[in-house]
Amino acid sequence: MRRTFDFIYVLPLFAIILASCGGSSSSNESSTTGWAFNDPEWGGFEKLDYEGQATGPNLVLVEGGTFTMGLTEEDVTFEWNNIPRRVTVSSFYMDETEVTNSNWKEYLFWLKRVYKSYPQTYLEALPDTLVWREELAYNEPLVQTYFRHPSYDDYPVVGVSWDQANKFCEWRTDRVNEMILVKRGIINLNTEQLDSEVFTTGTYLAGQFEADVRKNLPDLTTGGERPVRFEDGIMLPSYRLPTEAEWEYAALALQGNLASSNDELITDRRFFPWDGNTARYKKRNKWQGEILANFKRGRGDYMGMAGRLNDKASTPGPVRSFLPNDFGLYNMAGNVSEWTADVYRATTSTTLRDSENQDLNPFRGNEFRELVIDENGAPAPKDSLGRLKYRNVQDEEVADRENFKKGNVKDYRDGDDEFINYGYGETTLVSDEARVIKGGSWADRLYWLSPGTRRFKDQDKSDRTIGFRCAMGRVGAPSGNDGKGANFFKENQRKVKRRY
Numbered sequence: 227m228r229r230t231f232d233f234i235y236v237l238p239l240f241a242i243i244l245a246s247c248g249g250s251s252s253s254n255e256s257s258t259t260g261w262a263f264n265d266p267e268w269g270g271f272e273k274l275d276y277e278g279q280a281t282g283p284n285l286v287l288v289e290g291g292t293f294t295m296g297l298t299e300e301d302v303t304f305e306w307n308n309i310p311r312r313v314t315v316s317s318f319y320m321d322e323t324e325v326t327n328s329n330w331k332e333y334l335f336w337l338k339r340v341y342k343s344y345p346q347t348y349l350e351a352l353p354d355t356l357v358w359r360e361e362l363a364y365n366e367p368l369v370q371t372y373f374r375h376p377s378y379d380d381y382p383v384v385g386v387s388w389d390q391a392n393k394f395c396e397w398r399t400d401r402v403n404e405m406i407l408v409k410r411g412i413i414n415l416n417t418e419q420l421d422s423e424v425f426t427t428g429t430y431l432a433g434q435f436e437a438d439v440r441k442n443l444p445d446l447t448t449g450g451e452r453p454v455r456f457e458d459g460i461m462l463p464s465y466r467l468p469t470e471a472e473w474e475y476a477a478l479a480l481q482g483n484l485a486s487s488n489d490e491l492i493t494d495r496r497f498f499p500w501d502g503n504t505a506r507y508k509k510r511n512k513w514q515g516e517i518l519a520n521f522k523r524g525r526g527d528y529m530g531m532a533g534r535l536n537d538k539a540s541t542p543g544p545v546r547s548f549l550p551n552d553f554g555l556y557n558m559a560g561n562v563s564e565w566t567a568d569v570y571r572a573t574t575s576t577t578l579r580d581s582e583n584q585d586l587n588p589f590r591g592n593e594f595r596e597l598v599i600d601e602n603g604a605p606a607p608k609d610s611l612g613r614l615k616y617r618n619v620q621d622e623e624v625a626d627r628e629n630f631k632k633g634n635v636k637d638y639r640d641g642d643d644e645f646i647n648y649g650y651g652e653t654t655l656v657s658d659e660a661r662v663i664k665g666g667s668w669a670d671r672l673y674w675l676s677p678g679t680r681r682f683k684d685q686d687k688s689d690r691t692i693g694f695r696c697a698m699g700r701v702g703a704p705s706g707n708d709g710k711g712a713n714f715f716k717e718n719q720r721k722v723k724r725r726y
Contacts, residue, residue, distance in 0.1 A: 270446030274459060278707030282319065282402055282462050282698060286554045288476045290317035290704050295474055295588070297678035299497055307572035308680050313585045315475045317704035320468060321695035323545035323556045324382035324564065325394070327373050333394055336401070343421045344611065351393065353385035357690040368541065380544045382562045382693035388467075388661045388685035391565050391694045395465040396613075398696065403427045403461045407437075412454060414438040421610065427464075428614040431456055432605040435612070459701075468697035469589045470568040470662045470680065477559065477665065477677035482552030497676055499551040499558045505672055518548060519560030520668045521675055528668065542668050542693070559675035562693035563667045567591055569636045570660040570682035591661075593634045594619040659684045667691035 253275075254263050262268040281287065296310035330353065337348040358368040372378050373385070386394075404425045407413045416438045419425060429435040430453070442451035443458065454460050468476070477499050484490075497503050498518075505518050517536040520543045522528050530536035537543065542562050550556045569591040598606040598615040606615050619633030632638070636658045650657040660682040666674030669691050673679065683689065 264446060266446050266449055270448075272446055272457075276459050276702075278703065279459075279701045280406075280462065282465070284321050284323065285319040285696075285698060286322050287700065287706050288318055288320050288472070288553050288555075289481070289706070290315045290475075290700075291481070293475055293478060293480055294495075295471055295678075297676070298495060299676060299678070302673055305572065308678055310678075311585070313471055313588050315471050316587055317700035318468070318472055319698040319700060320472070320476050320553075320555060321697070322550070322554060324562060324693045324695045325391075326380050326545055327383050328379040330373075330383040330386070330394070331379075333397055336397070339417075340419060340424055341421060341611065347611065351390060353383060353390075354387075354688045355385055357385040357688055372541070380546070382542050382545055382557075384542065384562060384690050384693050385688045386692075386694070387688045388565045388683075390688075391467060395467065395696055398465045399462070400426045402465070403430075406461060407454060410460065411440050412442065414440045422608060422612045424612040426608075426612050426614070427461060428605075429608050429612055430454075431461075432614060434605065434608050434614070463699050463701060465696040465698055467565055467567040467694060469587070470566045470664060471588050472697055473564065473566050473664045474677045476553055476555055477551070479552035479555070479558075499555075499677065500549075505675065519557070519666075519675060520547060521560040521666055522669055522671055524671075537668075539668060541690075558665060558677070560666055560670075561668055563663045563665045563670070563674075563681070563689075563691055565692060565694040566662045566664055568662040569658055570656060570662045570680075571640045572656065590638070590640075591636055593636060594624075594630070655684075656682065657684070659686065661685045663692060 254265070255261065256263065256271075261271070263271055263273040292312060292314045294310050295313045296308045298310050334348060334351055337351055338345075341347045353373055355369050355373050358365040358372060372381070373383070404413075407430075408415050416425075423436070425435055425437070430437065433453070437453070439453075442453055444450075445452040478496050479499055480496060483496065483501065498505065500518055502508055505521065506516065517523075517530075520537040520539050523530070523536060528540040529538060537547075537560075539547070539561075545561070546556050547561070548557065551558055568589060571590060595616040596619055598617050600606050608614055621632050624631060624633065661684070663681045663683055664677065664679075666672070666676075666679070674681075683692065
């Protein structure tokens with residue numbers, strides 16, 4: 227009884243002490259000053275009751291974590307270009323499917339309709355349909371039909387370079403954020419925008435886009451109204467290409483092999499985005515023995531025999547073919563290989579000491595940029611395509627910093643001039659323009675379907691076997707807004723039906 231009485235007595239006394247120190251139980255008052263939030267009479271400082279980052283179109287939350295990145299099975303090519311190491315990847319979003327021909331045609335339609343004074347923007351975005359041509363093969367029908375014919379609308383776009391894919395990501399970011407403002411009733415839909423007078427996320431936030439306003443947000447400082455700000459959390463972060471680490475982590479989807487939801491024990495490692503060491507469905511049901519991905523099974527065998535086709539595609543197939551992995555992502559093995567953001571180096575893990583290797587969100591390819599500002603510190607006027615201007619950071623600007631010393635670190639500690647010499651065009655095809663490609667394609671053997679394998683291609687080149695999907699950073703809690711984690715597919719696997 228004594229212990230209970232003491233607790234009851236001390237509790238209200240503790241509350242009185244907190245109150246006397248300026249503490250407040252009200253979420254509408256500052257715990258630092260006691261001043262009211264969201265109140266014009268107290269200056270109008272805003273503190274949002276933020277619900278969390280919304281999920282953009284076609285995106286799936288990939289809950290981050292630690293994993294062994296690299297090739298964990300036999301390196302049959304003896305390249306040793308992906309030495310296993312433990313890393314952690316922060317939570318992010320990734321496209322459920324590869325970007326399709328229909329998605330790219332929508333992009334081209336918009337460019338042609340809006341940039342009437344700059345037709346080169348449309349021409350530069352056209353995919354290279356000649357990637358289908360070969361000297362000793364009759365693929366000419368695909369040159370004419372694969373991208374243009376509606377039969378291939380839901381197939382992955384190919385023949386697009388890394389450079390083109392990045393411009394698509396920029397365009398998609400702006401269209402999604404514009405859509406958000408329209409659907410929230412903040413601006414009116416305007417399809418008459420032309421040339422530099424086009425909505426971009428940057429110019430809107432910088433006040434350089436004259437929006438057709440429907441109803442702005444209330445301005446608690448002045449009592450009037452104001453446009454949406456970045457601090458409101460309404461607009462989404464940028465769409466972009468995934469890093470190599472993100473792509474590999476998302477493809478493996480090791481969370482599907484957790485022993486239980488109460489521990490960190492992974493029961494089995496994975497060679498592919500599914501369990502087992504083969505590409506056939508093993509469980510005893512109607513799918514037993516069927517192929518799990520679109521790839522080249524053997525010499526001259528791209529899809530099996532008539533009457534019993536194994537993957538139902540001699541070239542790329544529809545982006546929602548086969549079952550998704552445990553993150554809900556389709557075709558993370560097979561169909562098409564995919565661009566990632568990273569600059570390729572074969573020796574990243576062998577020339578750096580373990581202590582110098584970045585093990586949180588590893589990435590090679592940083593080229594730091596800064597917004598171009600005028601003499602008043604405001605963003606410089608937008609360019610002819612309606613975008614804000616950026617410049618590359620110069621080394622002398624960051625000489626006094628401790629965390630980085632160079633503006634362009636694509637080749638940072640890559641062994642050049644120390645152990646090896648990247649003599650582009652003489653002894654190697656590796657340069658600062660070489661970008662990492664992940665995942666096997668419809669034309670690859672099973673080995674390349676392992677997420678740990680990697681290849682490269684110059685960023686201005688394209689191929690009939692290479693497509694891409696977009697990613698987006700996760701802001702805030704890593705497990706999603708409801709705190710339930712990203713393992714939605716695993717919990718609802720029985721609801722998913724195989725689609726061809």
